[in-house]
Amino acid sequence: MSNQHGQEALAPGRDLHGPRTHTCGELRRTHVGQEVILKGWVDTRRDLGGVIFVDLRDRYGLTQLVFSPQDNEAAYRLADRLRSEYVISVRGVVRERSPETINPRLATGEVEVRVHDLIILNTAEPLPFPVSAHEEKRTATSEELRLKYRYLDLRRPELQRNLLLRHQVYLITRRYFDAHQFVEVETPVLTKSTPEGARDFLVPSRLHPGKFYALPQSPQLYKQILMVAGLDRYFQIVKCFRDEDLRADRQPEFTQIDVEMTFPTEEQIFTLIEGLMQAIWRETLGVDLSLPFPRLSYQEALRRFGSDKPDTRFGLELQEIGDVFRGSGFRVFEHILAQDGEIVALVVPGMGDQGRGYMDRLDKEVVRKQIGAGGLVYFKLPSDGGPIYASVKEHILAPEFVQRAVAQLGARAGDLVLLLAGPKPQVYLQAGALRLHMARELNLIPPAGQAPWHFLWITDFPLLEWDEEAGRYYAMHHPFTSPHPDDLELLETDPGRVRARAYDLVLNGNEIGGGSIRIHRQDVQRRMFRVLGIDAAEAERRFGFLLTAFRYGAPPHGGIALGLDRIVMLLAGAGSLRDVIAFPKTQRAQELMSDAPDEVAPEQLEELHIRVVLPEAETSGS
Template sequence: MAEADRSALITTDTHGVRTHTCGELRAEHKGESVVLKGWVDTRRDLGGLVFIDLRDRYGLTQIVFSPQANEDAYETAQQLRSEDVISVRGTVAARKDQAVNPAMPTGTIEVQGDACAVLNVSDTPPFVVSTQDESRVDANEDLRLKYRYLDLRRPALQRNLELRHRFYQTTRRFFDQHDFLEVETPVLMKSTPEGARDFLVPSRLHPGHFYALPQSPQTYKQILMVSGLDRYVQIVKCFRDEDLRADRQPEFTQVDVEMTFATEEQVYDLMEGLMADLWADLKDTEIDTPFPRMTYDEAMRTYGSDKPDVRFDLKLQDVSDAFDGCGFRVFQSIIDDDGRIMALPVPGEGDRGRSAMDRLTDYVTDTIGAAGLIYIQQGEDDEVPSCNVSTNAIPQEHVEAAFEQAGAEPGDLVLLVAGPTPTVYEQAGQLRLHMADDLGLRPEPGEGPDRFLWVTDFPLLEWDDEHERYAPMHHPFTAPKDEHLDRLDDDPGAVEARAYDLVLNGHEIGGGSIRIHNREMQARMFDVLGIDAEEAEQRFGFLLDAFRYGAPPHGGIALGLDRLIMLIAGASSLREVIAFPKTQSAKEPMVNSPDTVDAEQLETLHIDTVSDEEDA
């Protein structure tokens, strides 16, 4: 039958309501008359019988049609194709011993079909909706997203969305038990500088004026604390117009939390309790609390990252002292300019050959962006360590001192990266992750134990080379440490913040701080950031005014819900845990978003567009 003619198969459903789902029936249901409804997963014609695996969100059930049981149902079943929607009435029967499928929860039974109604037919899908082998996806990601409604029929994605649902329930239950109020904050708000680009929404009623979609509800939740609500939580959509990657989307969801009279310890304790509940409910696993803590400075110097993956033991070592006075101009100039020489000792790799080291050098220069790679290695049979730079350039005693200072032993390899801080830390950190992957030390997503970590004592500010001024490392409402206030005007880069990040398996899953709650302190912070009084009043006057009227101390945190669920699910991309995600180019292929709008709409909004040619 031609594909266009298959609509003739559609019949009226006279079977009544569904009695069971396709994942529900077991041996104890033997002999019961049932009605199942769902999608045809597979069809097999065998020896005068038609076997249909019927699928819904809950699982698969095997249906058997025979001409002896019902000739009409058998003939209908012969014409079914994958993804047809059908209703089946039949009787539950036990499978023969040799036909039992232990891999299916319903594998001990089958339904002997008495009647089959075709509720709708399907064209041949653009890719196989595989349920038998979930690792098999015969389509690239763009095609899967274009036909997302088919992709979402895969059990793996449905399980991820169910996991997301359960995450919501556990989170809301936890915060309700801790006396938090869930309060919705505006989606149309004022554009404020938060370190990333806003999505702007033109106002029809106020020509030339724009709303911004929130990058976070930061100022609103602080206002709620000034209002005396004491404890606020919201599972909230946020938006950032920035480049995408596997763990970033332009619209994302976060668990937003704020408390009055909060201390860092209270935030740590609260979030550790939430994580313990989530792991118990979603992974049936008990996690150890309290979580370990590490300062930002220690994380950067030891792991080359402010979100270190501590599941494996490769650690960086600063060997600058070993090369001071060595005569090697490249190293000496870096040391003289207050840069650092960082070593990554790699146990047991001292016998790596030249070709392998050449490939590693190419990775360091081409991917990491370092100027080059110098390495020291000592094979099992070597008496002393040797360097890929000649002893005429770096004397042997400095090579041996660096090898020892790195904590290396005979049989080990030591990789050296040199440059200004903090860039050299970050480059060494990328090299650490690369070597961990190369040696199989870093677990695959979803494998191995989960390692939580608090990173604390962040710098309050970081230097922005592009704008030649300081910018907030988190946001401009983060409180500086009281003991560092005297440095804020003369040495702002040395001021530490009352800020903290929660890290899981090398991913930042949350960030927060104790906030500024004093008007004078907030105005001083704006001044350090180059925001003069007039601009501060224009952008943040409402917050500064609120601070006049008894604003209490407060603090909080925001958790990246999508990223956290990705890690719990063992997925490799956020797109696997979001129902309708965007692509790497920030598009949604299914609905073709973003798209153009007609001229009348633009005129109503008082907007004119500029073509690429005009813009150039």
């Protein structure tokens, strides 16, 4: 069908209207009287009997179109055939809406386009779920279905806003580092496998049978090499890959803002990154952050909040109360204290009148099952000022110790005192998890994406952590983190006491960056490898190029890696990293739209000299 004013079956690639004059978010009162050409998707269609209204959508917004037989009979008849997500082109005249029909929720809500000519550029089958701008708050569609049809999901204004926000962060970051004399350098995607932490993704080499590249977990070694090479200041917005079990806030491939500089101090790096955060928040949200950010040592964060990434937007701080119970005769507490453990208390305001059922569920379902602690001891201080109720009977824990603990904690009528006992540092981590649970119970955690924005530097991490199962030390950050100079003599004699020159940047309970001053001397790096159980031969095989580079005048250097995906997620107020990544993986590391990973042809495997051996569970049914 084709005529002067309503055309449908055009030859492929032909659009007789020519280029659009405006986007669907552009028209205002100043355009009234102008003839315009708009193109986009049919968001909604309403037939009011004699007049058809269509909301036309592109990524810039919505514009209301009006089809009337008085304007053009052919275009009106063709508009009757329009359905959701048809792609169309219209020519028409901008008119001012009558006062009663103005839509204040739309930037274009004061005008409409009276259509004189319509072309249907493409039709659309019924969608598996709605993507209309008017449907964006609905959450009934499963995430699996949305990821399967990601090209439809991405039409939703919410996700488009997230990707545009991400684009802004890219631009701000590049401008900021360029202004500070940093050079963006691309590092290899096919690298050498140097496993120390998460698993590498391996890529077989056809030209070198039996050998494999690895996808980089980070550009760590390359950016250190760039400092040895004299680049002085490097940054990169870079893809990283880790083959690890996933959570809601993890992806097998993710994006870092990677930064390294020579001759740095921690203060220089803190100031640099605080400036970047200030620029991002100001330019995207119009928020002026207060600088400098507060700082907490790792040990203090653990003692006060039970986490090395504490959410400081609310109180509920932990308190050590073990000394109060020494000599109490309560065997559980006495045993923990004798083993150099701790008793940690949390005072929860306004919950002193909770009933037995609530407290039993808190103990069994939350403390024991979710948090993994041995059990909960609690004291209830009724709001009417009545006697304190202790979950431990008086003949087991004398009331005087309960009173003494309540007094030291500063608990008042109406408060609930929760106690966890256990070895350090596990008891702090368990108490920290309980703190977050109680904060959610009390609605103390602000909605995602809203102020306040509590940034925090965590410093003075332990260099190493002991793994009981493996019977050896592991690097808490990575093996290239510099020990604190004052603790270097302890590296072989008492490794657990050595502090790292490492730091993390935390925002509202989320770690958004981590870095360190690096080891730049070959002798110190070899000592670090020995403490980690990496002998000289293995160190040479895995990291020989770095050790060799250190022999030729390697300068002191350090930096940080910031999680760009997580930063954008927090800025957008999104519930998951998957909502700020164009084509994300599921928690099973699958990309549902393209059905990756997938099997490959036998010929490809033969070229790579690879034979697939499936686990028995997958072959038993075949």
